[in-house]
Amino acid sequence: MQSTSSANHHPHQAIDQLYSHHHGWLQNWLRKRLGSAADAADLAQDTFVRLLSSATGEALNYTAPRAYLATIANRLALNFYRRRSLEQAYLAALAETPEALAPSLENQALVLEALDEIDQVLALLPAPSRQAFLMAQLEGYTQEEIASRLKLSVRTVQRHLARAFEECIVLASTHDE
Template sequence: MQSTSSASHHSSQSIGHLYSHHHGWLQGWLRRRLGNAADAADLAQDTFVRLLSSGPGEPPDFTTPRAYLATVANRLTLNLYRRRSLEQAYLVALAQTPQELAPSLEHQALVLEALDEIDQLLALLPAKTRQAFLMAQLEGYTQEEIASRLDLSVRSVQRYLARAFEECIVLASQCAA
């Protein structure tokens, strides 16, 4: 049996090998897909950072390295687009705010950071849990209305909302620490 530090070292070596042999390909692939060299470079780098920070355990199976890297990069690309969409929605709302009520640049940056953290949290929730939570919080639907619209029992909606709130509490406690 391999020790944790030995497995971690082996995993780092594997990722280093993967980086040296496939980073250029991944960056080019992303550049063609995104049409933006800067975003492609950032996402290629983020892909390898994600692999390095994946934690202890079994190293990923790199038998099809390009498919594996493309999958990780695709997820990061979706995260990037979702974050930019969220930021754009905030900026549109901010543009409609009278100048005298507009928050400071520092406050705006803090709000964008908080929105990004909430978005990351919501992305981890199962689809129905996320949908029920957003319907309740953003659209003001009652539990009965959510149950009807999602074809669920009220009890299921209650469980979904409780789970989403638990995750929000965990996020809030991590931010406060």
């Protein structure tokens, strides 16, 4: 493998070496955890795409590149399972919808894409903000009810909701451009 200083000058080359030395191991490691060779192949590729998009060559600064790759892959796997769970919940709700009211396949794909983007935004929020937002939007709780259930002041719930709405507004504004 290249030295760290050389890797910093040529990050893509360093990542290429990292790929050739560890891709097979990472894919097998993911396959054992996911139980699916196809999902493991996708997530292994996504792990290296993530490294390429950062293009810093940081991976070679670690004494344990496999642990570094496993950390990235674990995060991607969590996102993968969260997206899959969200998609399954949406499809289950669609199955309950009368056929005459069901959205077109194109609209279903758009809704799934929007749900994924919202999920990504919510995942970035602190847990109390995310929980307060979901309780208000999905369960219809008032601010007072949320405060009581979360054992917070109403003012704190308002701050959490404001933060969540700000993130949603930022997400919406990126779609208006």
